[in-house]
Amino acid sequence: MLALLGIALAHHDTAVAQVVPPSTPGWTGSRGPGLSFGLSYGVGSFARTLRGTHRWSSSTGSIAVHTLTVESRLQLGTGTGFRLSLPVGLTIAKGASDTMRAGPGDLALSVDQRIGPVSGRLGVSAPTGLYDPSPVLSVIDVSAEGGAVRLTTYDTRASLGTGAWTAVAGVDGRAFMGPVATTVAVGGLLPIDDTPDGIRWGPTGTAAVEAEVSVHPRARVGLGIDARHHGSDQMDTVDEDTGSPRVARFGARSAVGASLSVGVVPSARVRCEARAHLPVWQHVAGVQLVESVSAGLSCRTTRPLPTKGGSAR
Numbered sequence: 001m002l003a004l005l006g007i008a009l010a011h012h013d014t015a016v017a018q019v020v021p022p023s024t025p026g027w028t029g030s031r032g033p034g035l036s037f038g039l040s041y042g043v044g045s046f047a048r049t050l051r052g053t054h055r056w057s058s059s060t061g062s063i064a065v066h067t068l069t070v071e072s073r074l075q076l077g078t079g080t081g082f083r084l085s086l087p088v089g090l091t092i093a094k095g096a097s098d099t100m101r102a103g104p105g106d107l108a109l110s111v112d113q114r115i116g117p118v119s120g121r122l123g124v125s126a127p128t129g130l131y132d133p134s135p136v137l138s139v140i141d142v143s144a145e146g147g148a149v150r151l152t153t154y155d156t157r158a159s160l161g162t163g164a165w166t167a168v169a170g171v172d173g174r175a176f177m178g179p180v181a182t183t184v185a186v187g188g189l190l191p192i193d194d195t196p197d198g199i200r201w202g203p204t205g206t207a208a209v210e211a212e213v214s215v216h217p218r219a220r221v222g223l224g225i226d227a228r229h230h231g232s233d234q235m236d237t238v239d240e241d242t243g244s245p246r247v248a249r250f251g252a253r254s255a256v257g258a259s260l261s262v263g264v265v266p267s268a269r270v271r272c273e274a275r276a277h278l279p280v281w282q283h284v285a286g287v288q289l290v291e292s293v294s295a296g297l298s299c300r301t302t303r304p305l306p307t308k309g310g311s312a313r
Helices: none
Strands: 004-010 014-019 034-046 048-052 062-075 080-094 099-104 107-115 118-126 135-145 148-157 166-177 180-191 204-216 219-230 233-238 245-250 253-267 270-290 293-304
Antiparallel strands (some): 004 014, 004 148, 048 270, 107 118, 180 204, 233 245, 253 270, 270 293
């Protein structure tokens, strides 16, 4: 799993946020037995700074994340599937001093089991990606609130890896009604350990509903809505007033977004999809840099597994 990491610090508390780049499109795999290989490109723009649900006028720049993911998948006739993916990426921060970083992302392995129209998935993400804790954007604001001066420091960090082992789980179901196929999916991410600089990312839960309409025997259009909630991150800190250790909790955020996708089947073994995602509502704790828009493009080719009494062509 790739991640763009952001840090927001306040005078009385600390807020750490993990902002996730666009996910790769999902309508590219074969539901029958086979071995498939896919290539996905995703780009996400993080140019909005929020405090709560309101714009924070002191934003000093933006970050763009580009990812290219290679994925292989083995689907067995029993309904069991194995998936391995490795992304590489590029982060570009534009602010007072522009920075650019490129490197690998986190290697992910998952196993899923399909029973009829329902599929469950369990997996793990390894911290193989580039994790850079150094800040790339920052600003200090001084404002009067109730007669007191408040200092707020906004410090953004951009990385291509989460810096921690992460467990992944999900369930999805698919139903057909004439030319319309509806998919409902829920999932979650649970970090297993801390990052090298002592951050324990909070759990993330997602839910999505998408309706796909066949507009041609080889093409379909999909509209979806999704919700995501990220629980509070944690870090061991020292109280500035008493000097005693404490656990700081920060970085919680929620978002609702809408997506548009177009899928085509150029041949019996190749499927491609383009997807765009736009957040329609976002709420953050503290001051955080959030997603403005994201898009993805992927293609996958599948070769059927040999069958009894013959081989796949």
